[in-house]
Amino acid sequence: MKHLLLAMFLSVALIGCSDESAPDKQTAADIRAGSVVAEKECKACHGLDGKGAAPGIPNLAGQRGRYIMAALQEYKEGKRVHAALRAIATDLSEDQTRGVAAFYASLAPVPAEKGAVFSPYENGKAVAAACAACHGANGNSKTAGTPNLAGQQPIYFVAATQEYLTGKRESAPMDPILRKLGKLDIESVALYFASQMPAQRSAPPAGNAAVGEPRTAVCGGCHGSHGVSTDAATPSLAGQDPQYLVHAIKGYRTTRKNDTMARVVADLSDQEINDIVAFYATQKSKPAEDGQNLLRDITDKCNRCHAGDINNRALAIPIINAQDKDYLVLALRAYRDGKRGNSLMHNMSVPYADSIIESIASYYASLPAK
Ligand code: HEC
Ligand code: HEC
Ligand code: HEC
Ligand code: HEC
Structure with a gap:
């Protein structure tokens, strides 16, 4: 994972993110016209207050107008796939599109959800208690024939657990425990052990x-x-x-x-x-990873573009603070899995396991919008 993270960092450094705060142009007439469109076409899902009507529907209140327009254009062109939005965006005139973007951009942002920030490291630590009897506290085994897990590479670790469960490896004594763990727990315990210091x-x-x-x-x-x-x-x-x-x-x-x-x-x-x-x-x-600082290390990079006060003239960058958590998870997985056409964000999200995406999404969802 380290070299992938590094490659991602370098590509971002090249693109750069100048801080030119150009306020989106929105006139009172645009906003009025846009509120009519929103009432008719968007209210059912995005509300008239710009809050997503259900988990997984993005908040639009206070989002940058230029980004809303760019997103609607992408649905229209099929670069983002959503049947209803494609039809809606195709039917809107240019004036209506500008208006509805201005309307939602003008609204006060939705307050952040008070959910807990998911930490794969802490979750993994809790799961690891079930492994200690054989693999040792912190993953340094004292039993001959039982492997150390401390410092082990996380993607290999996850693959190894699956090999026991699918029979690619002979069954091991922990199979019944592994079978009960979900994907997020397995990835979390992999990150926890990867971050422990192996004994000499x-x-x-x-x-x-x-x-x-x-x-x-x-x-x-x-x-x-x-x-x-x-x-x-x-x-x-x-x-x-x-x-x-x-x-x-x-x-x-x-x-x-x-x-x-x-x-x-x-x-x-x-x-x-x-x-x-x-x-x-x-x-x-x-150690293969630094799980305790992983979220901070990742979001330091994201914040080069997504920190609340950065507005970039060349890129239509969305505000992600206080966004709906489930929507953020869906968006990051879509970039990672190549289902949402943006090569920049694809490169940013490709190294991330579901547990890390969950962590990033819950973090940004919990931040105040402004
Ligand atoms: C049937 C429900 C529905 C309706 C009606 C609807 N949307 Fe959406 N909208 C969604 C969903 C769901 C998504 C997330 C889709 C995805 O994952 O790309 C979305 C995404 C968006 C996005 C992208 C937001 C982001 O953060 O990237 C914009 C912009 C948007 N809608 C604007 C509108 C506007 C403007 C209207 C009215 C003209 C509208 N939508 C009507 C459900 C709806
Ligand atoms: C009852 C003892 C026992 C418990 C409890 C146990 N393991 Fe194991 N584990 C083993 C043994 C023995 C092996 C070696 C099996 C083999 O030879 O393939 C092993 C192998 C592994 C491997 C493969 C390591 C490698 O280098 O390929 C992983 C990963 C693993 N265990 C994860 C876990 C996790 C995660 C837990 C806790 C949820 C756990 N184990 C609990 C005994 C145990
Ligand atoms: C082309 C790359 C490659 C080469 C060369 C290679 N390995 Fe591997 N090795 C792997 C991969 C990938 C795995 C994981 C396979 C799996 O999932 O079981 C692995 C697994 C192992 C394991 C199991 C580790 C564990 O924790 O269970 C041992 C031991 C091992 N290799 C030893 C060796 C030795 C010794 C050599 C040289 C004689 C060697 N390997 C050469 C790629 C390689
Ligand atoms: C170089 C600038 C840059 C960096 C660094 C960056 N992003 Fe983005 N991000 C963008 C742009 C531009 C978009 C809009 C792309 C599009 O239209 O799909 C975007 C879109 C997103 C979205 C979709 C939001 C929505 O409303 O649909 C999420 C979520 C996101 N980024 C999260 C992240 C995370 C997490 C990181 C760090 C791992 C990150 N970004 C790093 C520029 C950046």
Whole structure:
């Protein structure tokens, strides 16, 4: 995830976000004409006070007029998909569009909902209590054969849990617990463990780390230098429990289903496996994520454009503070999944799991509009 976040940051730095606060032009006549359109065409869903009539319908009150016009244009052109809005936007004249945008922009913003901000880290910490008996407090296991989860890469972690549940891996003792967890809980516990400090280990009884190291040349391209992965979908091996590592490597030749791994470990002898494991088990690892500060780190970047007082002449940037939470979730998922045509926001949201989108959405929904 780290390099994706970085790439996203750089692309934003290039585009930049100058702070030219050009107030949207709206005349009293526009607003009056717009209120007539709103009464007839929009009231049922957006209200005459600009508050979405149900969760998932965006608030329009106090939204920037220029953004409302741009959004209606996108529905009209099919760049945003919504059948009713496409029909409505197509029927409006240019004057009516400008008017209804001016009308909603002129309204006092809807006060922020008082909902709690969802923290995947804190949620994950609560879920992790059910794992501690085997994987150790903070994910540093004390039981030989049971893997450490501390510092592990989060996308790999989620994938691993699914492999147990779908039978791609032999069942493990925690399967009944995992089966009860929803997607947000699994992603949350992955983020929590990813953010814990892995403990340093002593050398295992079998294997020679110095002999094993050169054999890991082929592994390092994916698992990172000294087994510290920098790719969220590839596991770190550094500091992992040695008995578990041996079992896992042999598993790729028998029960675990992963073609790449099966290929690279196919010809290793037991001694070679012990040497490789002795090397990886004694390497120092580190947390893959900084879950406690994740929301702040992400929103610092979003606020370059979305902070309340930034209005940009070149981009029609929406106000997202105090927006309906469910609508924000839908909007961010739509960008991420390529269902809403805006390449800038797609690039911004593509690395985010549902749990992180939930966190971002609940955060902005809770902020005062102005
Ligand atoms: C049948 C219900 C309905 C009606 C009627 C309706 N809307 Fe919407 N509107 C929605 C929903 C639902 C969305 C969110 C759609 C999506 O996810 O893109 C939306 C989205 C929008 C957006 C995008 C907001 C944003 O933050 O991106 C604008 C602007 C908008 N509507 C304006 C209007 C105007 C103006 C009218 C009247 C001329 C109108 N709508 C009538 C349901 C409605
Ligand atoms: C009763 C003991 C036990 C409990 C409780 C338990 N686990 Fe496990 N877990 C194991 C064992 C043993 C393995 C290794 C299975 C194998 O060899 O594939 C494992 C493997 C894993 C792996 C794969 C790690 C890797 O590096 O691929 C993940 C992820 C995991 N557990 C997550 C969890 C989570 C999340 C919880 C709590 C909700 C949990 N476990 C609770 C015993 C347990
Ligand atoms: C082309 C990339 C690639 C190479 C090269 C590679 N791996 Fe992997 N490895 C992966 C991926 C991806 C996974 C996760 C597979 C899964 O979901 O089971 C994995 C999983 C593993 C696991 C399981 C970790 C766990 O926590 O359960 C071990 C152990 C492992 N690799 C060891 C090695 C060793 C040793 C080598 C070198 C001999 C190696 N790998 C080379 C990509 C690679
Ligand atoms: C470089 C400026 C920029 C940055 C940085 C940025 N956005 Fe946006 N955002 C925009 C623009 C422009 C739009 C309108 C795009 C469109 O028309 O679909 C938008 C639209 C949105 C919307 C849709 C709002 C609505 O009413 O439909 C959400 C939600 C959103 N951004 C959230 C975020 C989050 C969360 C981040 C940080 C991860 C972020 N944005 C970073 C410029 C930016």
